[in-house]
Each structure stands twice: as structure tokens, then as C-alpha cells.
Amino acid sequence: MADPRDPGENNSDSRVAESDGGRSETGSTSSEDDGAAGGTPVDDAEVADPTEAELLRQVEEKYDFENFGPQDMAEMTPEEWDVAFDEDTWIIGDELLERVEAELKSRVAERDVFAMLEYAEVDGKRSLVAYSDTDYAIVYPDGSVEGVGTVVRDVKPTVALCSIESYEVDDPPEDWGLPRPSEIPESGSELGNWMLQLLAGVQILVGLGALVAWIASGWRENLVLLATGLGFVLIGLFLFTIVANARLSDKFRVEEYRDRLRSIGVESGERPEFVPIDDDAFETTPNAEESVADDS
Numbered sequence: 001m002a003d004p005r006d007p008g009e010n011n012s013d014s015r016v017a018e019s020d021g022g023r024s025e026t027g028s029t030s031s032e033d034d035g036a037a038g039g040t041p042v043d044d045a046e047v048a049d050p051t052e053a054e055l056l057r058q059v060e061e062k063y064d065f066e067n068f069g070p071q072d073m074a075e076m077t078p079e080e081w082d083v084a085f086d087e088d089t090w091i092i093g094d095e096l097l098e099r100v101e102a103e104l105k106s107r108v109a110e111r112d113v114f115a116m117l118e119y120a121e122v123d124g125k126r127s128l129v130a131y132s133d134t135d136y137a138i139v140y141p142d143g144s145v146e147g148v149g150t151v152v153r154d155v156k157p158t159v160a161l162c163s164i165e166s167y168e169v170d171d172p173p174e175d176w177g178l179p180r181p182s183e184i185p186e187s188g189s190e191l192g193n194w195m196l197q198l199l200a201g202v203q204i205l206v207g208l209g210a211l212v213a214w215i216a217s218g219w220r221e222n223l224v225l226l227a228t229g230l231g232f233v234l235i236g237l238f239l240f241t242i243v244a245n246a247r248l249s250d251k252f253r254v255e256e257y258r259d260r261l262r263s264i265g266v267e268s269g270e271r272p273e274f275v276p277i278d279d280d281a282f283e284t285t286p287n288a289e290e291s292v293a294d295d296s
Contacts, residue, residue, distance in 0.1 A: 055079065071157070090163045093141045097128045099162035100139055104130060104155070105172035113154045116178070116264055116271075120282045129277060130155055133263040136275050178266055181258035186251070193243050200239035207232025 059080045063072050091099065097119075107113040115130040115137075122129075128139040135149020137156075143163050145156050161167045210229030214222055265271050271279065 076160075090143065091165055092143055092163065094126070096143055096159070096163055097126070097139060097141060099169045100155070100159050101128055102169050102172055103158050103162055105176040106170055107154070107158070108178065109173050109176035113151075114178070114260070115151050115154070116266075118282050118284060120277050122277060122281065129275070129282070131264070131272060131275050133260045133272060134274075136272075138277075178261060178264070180267055181261045182267075184254055184258055184261075186254060193246060196239050196243045200236040200243070203232045203236035203239065207234075207236060 062080075063076075101117060104113060104115070104117055108115060108117070113130075115132045118129050119126060120129050120138075121127070122138055122140070125141055127141065130137045130139070130147075130151050132149070132151050135147065135151045137145055137147035137151040137154075139145055139155060139159055143159055145152060145159055147155070162169060207229045210225050210232060214225035214229060217225065262268070263272065271282075
């Protein structure tokens with residue numbers, strides 16, 4: 001008869017217990033894994049994009065629609081535009097082109113936009129064409145804009161604003177167009193330059209007076225007069241240099257502006273070669289109105 005305290009049986013029982021414990025732990029681990037895998041998924045609504053109402057609230061907080069302008073429109077994303085304005089009320093067709101034309105004429109008159117404006121038939125549709133000396137933009141009756149460069153960046157916000165029925169377009173002045181190159185003055189006001197010249201002259205006279213006094217009092221005495229005289233003379237020469245540089249810069253700017261006006265065809269009536277529209281498609285020449293005024 002075996003001893004109940006036989007070490008062999010105890011070891012066997014221990015192995016069974018360890019085996020059961022191992023299966024229990026494994027089962028517990030599997031249950032935890034299953035629980036993690038089969039847990040409640042993250043609600044998609046919590047990470048989804050903002051709703052239309054939330055986006056509208058953000059747009060209303062971000063923009064001041066009472067003083068809404070082209071700069072604000074340029075900063076707007078397509079999503080903000082869609083939620084802020086009702087597309088059923090957008091203005092399109094010839095009315096849109098006329099509003100864009102009036103708005104751009106006002107901006108040209110204010111020298112906020114540098115461009116010529118003409119109507120042309122593009123792809124069988126009467127469209128508004130704006131072009132400068134380096135780039136162009138074509139506005140179609142449906143409100144789409146095609147082109148390159150700075151003019152496109154100026155025109156797109158204007159088209160967006162003019163397509164809004166509540167946006168009021170001011171009438172442009174009669175003399176809204178760009179000036180002729182010969183009408184550009186050589187320089188602006190000379191008052192500032194004359195004031196600097198006067199100040200420079202006074203500085204030099206005071207400096208020369210100090211140097212004369214230093215010489216009269218002795219070469220090796222009153223070195224303060226020497227330093228003072230030289231300082232005043234140098235300051236006067238520096239001011240004269242500033243005036244000369246300012247006048248030279250004004251001259252270059254004026255000549256550059258005249259060249260831009262010539263290249264855009266203000267006087268010659270010739271359009272830049274990069275405009276992808278045949279001359280026959282345009283309704284008028286760029287300076288037709290000015291030519292009529294000169295003939296009368």
C-alpha cells in the first residue's frame with residue numbers, strides 16, 4: 001500500500017495543478033485579448049470633419065462679412081466658401097461680367113490693380129479679359145477664371161465677390177484707365193528733397209565755419225573745433241548723397257513704369273504676345289476710347 005505522502009504522487013499532483021494553472025492563465029490572457037479585439041470601436045463621429053453648422057460658426061467668427069473684401073475672399077478655402085454662400089443666389093452670365101468689369105475698373109483707377117480690360121469671344125462665349133505686362137486672366141460668364149500670374153490672384157476674389165447678390169459694386173470713375181507713358185511725371189514732390197538739401201547745406205556751412213575757426217586759432221589748439229567741423233561736413237555730404245540716391249531711384253522707377261505701360265499697349269494698341277487670344281476675337285483695341293477722345 002502506497003504511502004499517501006509519497007513524493008511521486010505529490011509531484012504528479014503538483015504538475016497537474018501547474019498545468020491547470022497554466023491553462024487558466026492562458027485562458028485569462030486569451031479572454032483579455034479577445035476583449036481588446038472585440039471592444040467597442042472608436043466612434044467615427046468623434047474624429048470626423050466638422051459638421052456644416054460648426055464650419056459655418058467658425059467662418060462667421062473668422063470673417064467680418066460687413067467689411068468683407070477681396071483679401072478676405074482670397075484667404076477663404078473652398079469649403080468655407082460653400083458653407084458661407086448659397087450657390088442658388090450666385091450671379092452669373094453677362095451681369096456677372098459687367099459687375100466684375102466695374103469692380104476691376106475701380107481698382108485700376110485706385111492703382112490697386114495694374115491691368116487692361118477688354119471683352120473677347122473665347123470658346124464661343126463673350127468673356128472679360130484682363131492682362132498686364134507679364135500675365136493675364138480670362139473671366140467666363142459662369143464665373144470660372146483661367147490664366148496665370150498676379151492678375152489671376154487679383155481677379156479671382158473680385159469674381160467671387162461680384163457673384164454675391166448682396167455685394168454692392170460701385171461705379172468706376174470715367175478716367176479709370178491706366179495713364180499714357182508720356183503723362184507720367186519725371187518725379188514726385190520735391191519738397192522732401194529740397195528740405196534735405198537745405199539741411200545738408202547748413203551742416204556743411206557750419207562745418208566749414210568750425211574748420212576756419214580752428215585754423216585761425218592755431219593748428220595745434222582747439223582740436224574740438226576740428227572734430228566738430230569735420231563731423232558737420234561729413235553729415236552734410238551724407239545728406240546730399242541721400243538726396244542724389246533718392247532722385248536716381250525715382251528716375252529708375254518712373255522709367256520702369258513707363259516701360260510697363262508701353263509693353264501693355266497703352267499707346268500702341270498692341271497686346272502682349274503671351275495673351276492666348278487672337279486679336280480678331282477682341283471687341284475693341286486697348287486704346288480705342290482714348291483715340292476717339294483725341295480725334296474729337
